[in-house]
Amino acid sequence: MTKIIFATGNANKMREIREILGEDKYDIKSMKEANVECDIVEDGATFEENALIKARAVAKFASDAIVLADDSGLEVDALNKEPGIYSARYMGEDTSYDIKNANIIERLSNVEEKDRSARFVCSVAAVFPDKTEAVVRGTIEGYIGYEPMGENGFGYDPIFYLWDKKVSTASISPEEKNAISHRGQALRMIKDEILKHEENTGC
Numbered sequence: 044m045t046k047i048i049f050a051t052g053n054a055n056k057m058r059e060i061r062e063i064l065g066e067d068k069y070d071i072k073s074m075k076e077a078n079v080e081c082d083i084v085e086d087g088a089t090f091e092e093n094a095l096i097k098a099r100a101v102a103k104f105a106s107d108a109i110v111l112a113d114d115s116g117l118e119v120d121a122l123n124k125e126p127g128i129y130s131a132r133y134m135g136e137d138t139s140y141d142i143k144n145a146n147i148i149e150r151l152s153n154v155e156e157k158d159r160s161a162r163f164v165c166s167v168a169a170v171f172p173d174k175t176e177a178v179v180r181g182t183i184e185g186y187i188g189y190e191p192m193g194e195n196g197f198g199y200d201p202i203f204y205l206w207d208k209k210v211s212t213a214s215i216s217p218e219e220k221n222a223i224s225h226r227g228q229a230l231r232m233i234k235d236e237i238l239k240h241e242e243n244t245g246c
Contacts, residue, residue, distance in 0.1 A: 044068065044069065044070045045068065045069050045070065045109065045237075045241075046069075046070045046072075046105075046107065046108035046109065047064070047069045047070065047071045047072070047108060047109045047110075047111060048072050048073075048074065048077045048079065048101060048105050048108045048109070048110050048111070049071060049072070049073055049074070049110075049111045049112070049113075050074055050083070050097040050098055050100070050101040050110060050111065050112035050113075051073055051074065051112070051113070052073055052074055052075050055197045055198075056113075056226075057071075057073050059217075059221060059224075059226055059227070059230075060111075060226075060230060062217070062221055063221055063226075063227055063230040063231065063234075064230055064234055074101060077105060077108070079101055079104045079105060081100050081101065081103070081104060083096065083097050083100045083101075084096070085097065085114070085128075087114075087128070088128075089128065089166075090114040090115065090116065090128055090164055090165070090166035090180065091114070091166045091168070091178050091180065092114075093114035093128060093166075094112050094113055094114040094166045094167060094168035094178060095112075095168040095170075095176065095178060096112075097112035097113075097114070097168070098110045098111060098112035098168040098169065098170045098176070099170055101170075102170040102174075106172060107172060108172065109169060109170070109171055109172065109237060110169070110170045111167060111168070111169050111233060112167070112168050113165055113166060113167045113168075113226065113229065114128065114165075114166050115130070115163065115164060115165035115166070115225060115226060115229075116128055116129070116130030116131070116163070116164055117130050117161060117162075117163055117164075117198075117199045117203065118161060118162050118163075118164060119147065119151070119159075119160075119161045119187055120158075120160045120161060121151055121154050121158055121159060121160075122147070122150060122151070126143075126147075130198075130199070134146060140197070140198050140199065140201075141191075143199070144191055144199060144201060144202045145191075147187060147199075147202060148187065148188075148189065148190065148191075148202060151187055156186060159186040159187045159188075160184070160185075160186050161184075161185055161186055161187050161203060162182050162183060162184045162185065162225075163182065163183045163185075163199075163203060163212075163224065163225040163226075164180065164181075164182050164225055165180070165181045165182075165224075165225040165226045165228070165229040166178060166179065166180045166181075166229065167179055167181075167226075167229040167230060167232070167233040169233055169236055169237065169240075171240055171244075173244065175240065177233065177236040177240070179229050179232035179233050179236065180229060181224075181225040181226065181227070181228025181229035181230075181231075181232065182225050182228070183205075183212075183223060183224055183225045183228070184206065185203050185204050185205050185206055185212070186203075186204050186206060187202055187203065187204070188202050188203075188204040188211055190202075191211070191213070192204070192210060192211040192213060192214050193210070193211045193212075193213030193214030193215075194213065195212075195213050195214065195215065195216065195217060195220070196211075196212050196213035196217075196220060197213075200212040200213035200220075201213040205223075212224065
């Protein structure tokens with residue numbers, strides 16, 4: 044079974060990753076589960092650069108596995124695409140998302156719905172055992188709601204609303220979210236890259 048190490052310690056993210064990539068073909072482990080410990084400085088200027096930084100760092104400790112890493116975040120157009128690549132560190136790494144979400148809603152208090160456009164972005168990088176690499180990007184367009192909604196999802200999901208449904212991504216089922224989300228798109232694209240690599244290399 045193909046070994047995959049995903050450069051994250053986020054349990055919510057790992058659940059989505061396993062649901063989308065499928066555990067029937069891949070042995071998918073987080074860094075912690077694979078006993079990989081390393082300090083990673085995410086100093087890239089784009090989601091793609093940060094995803095590659097993380098994947099390359101972990102790949103040094105896992106030469107026999109495919110290493111995947113993602114960098115994802117929320118871009119709010121009315122806030123000059125903040126928080127962007129700093130989404131996880133916005134207002135401080137230990138600040139709860141309840142506080143982060145409330146802050147974004149407050150900053151948009153005088154902005155009309157049509158101007159509250161936003162998107163989730165997810166870039167996923169792969170480093171293969173032969174040191175070849177692949178990077179993909181998925182996005183989902185929406186807007187920032189006027190209040191948090193829903194109990195599903197995590198992070199900024201409660202304030203990110205879908206234009207067509209007028210509900211947040213925390214209000215839809217995990218299966219529905221995975222089908223349309225930025226991470227779902229990016230993971231399906233990187234899965235295609237893994238299959239292509241397996242076909243080209245015979246392993």
